[in-house]
Amino acid sequence: MEKRVTFKGIWLPLLLVTPQIVITAVFFFYPAGQAVWQSLFIPDPFGLSMQYVGLGNFRYLLGNSYYLTSFVTTAVFSVLVTVVSMGIALYLAVLADRLIKGSGVYRTLLIWPYAVAPAVAGVLWLFMFNTRVGVVTWYLGVLGYDWNHVLNGGEAMGLVVVASAWGRISYNFLFFLAGLQAIPKSVIEAAAIDGARFWVRFRTIVFPLLSPTTFFLLVVNIVYAFFETFGVIHTITGGGPQQSTTILVYKVFSDGFVGQDLGSSAAQSVILLFIVGLLTIFQFKFIERRVHY
């Protein structure tokens, strides 16, 4: 895609792109290059020099049970967050779409939790499930259930999943509702006249027509769960107990800043970079398809 009409000049456009080039070079390409470079070294025990180890860091990571566990944790976490938040959002969007009047009011009410930062969402849920003062913990106790996400890895995972999914419902709801409203009413009415009940209409007509939206949201939500949930995990569990909620991004942080193991952290960054690349290609492929849909 090119403009037919362009202005003349070489220095002006170069001047115009300079700010972005400089900022991107200094704060993006240089650090990204550093990550790749550092991933080939290990610091000596005194931190005075770096020793070249080639792909040693990668070999070590891929044979390290903690790292591989973190992969599994990330996969479980991402799938759960995606399914829970998209499920609830779809349910609410389908209901709101059935209203002739008032769906706008519900939209306004459901939209704004999008503005709540993941880290704040983490604090809100931590408060409800706090082992000492949490309201939900207390009522669970009355019911005879002893909630303790500080000791129980499964409960910790459940809590970070719910807190992460909670903050994401607004976003998914918005896209699902827009997708639903774009489906021509005549198609659905035709099916209704033929006697198809709601659930049949949903399964055979609405859901297939909604698939581009669903697919797009799947990718976007997985990316969200991978990278943007750091705040939730850091505020609620700090990756624990026993690393049961240490997702990959959290491990880059804890190995690099808490553990000061720069080589390993950099190698993890490179592996993550590779995963993001795959997801991006996947997404672009899909968007290409959506255009032709």
Added chain:
Amino acid sequence: MAERLGMVEKRGVGLWLTHVGLIIGLLFIFFPIWLAFVASTVSQADIIKPPMPLWPGDQLYENYSRALLSGINAPVAWMMVNSLIMALGIAFGKILISLLSAFAIVYFKFPGRKMFFWLIFLTLMLPVEVRIVPTYQVVANFGMLNSYSGLIFPLIASATATFLFRQFFMTVPDELAEAARVDGARPMRFFWDILLPMSRTNIAALFVILFIYGWNQYLWPLLITTDPSMNTIVMGIKQMFPSGDDLADWPVIMATSILAMIPPVIVVISMQRLFIRGLVDSEK
């Protein structure tokens, strides 16, 4: 028509069930926020003796003024100023550099244009979370720890906005640039007088998204602001929890959480139309 609508859109009992379903969903979404609000209006004594009340108490003024004016490590009012500077810096900075470079890419043919285009394309792929350690080192080497520029610059080094403006500029009719050129207008005149006014809605929509993005940053401020007076509010909340077994000051922490939500929520609600547009645009 009304009869036929009745088959698809619900009325009567079905309509009520639809509302009930939606309200249950709303309650699930609002309950954590409601609880935080209640906790910010009662005393610590009410909270540490569970179950805490579910209806607001009378300590609202007390808790909020304590949070805003003294906080725990730093006054929350000050943290909000930091957050505001960071969010505005990111939003304006990114919009400014992106507008300029998108204008150059679309309206000029200059050497290295293609390469430049692909270089910024690459930045779409790498969130800041992935390159934290080396980016931290760069910022430290520049002496930008505990500074606003350290908070802002690394987060505007990405190309989403450039792509957005490029897409938009491509849809601007060629005749406008043609006419400007025939009239002998200099490129920057065209940019200021025609392109910029036409991009107003796009800029506003992007501003909403970027403001929220900047305000809600957590990991980056956590790394580079070691001085409590430079903390942003979103990352500062976690710093208010005592280490070890001490009891957290819940009323103040919850008041801070509510304060952390207010500015982005106001932006989303007051600019709802632009927000939705920005969200849809930036995911294209």
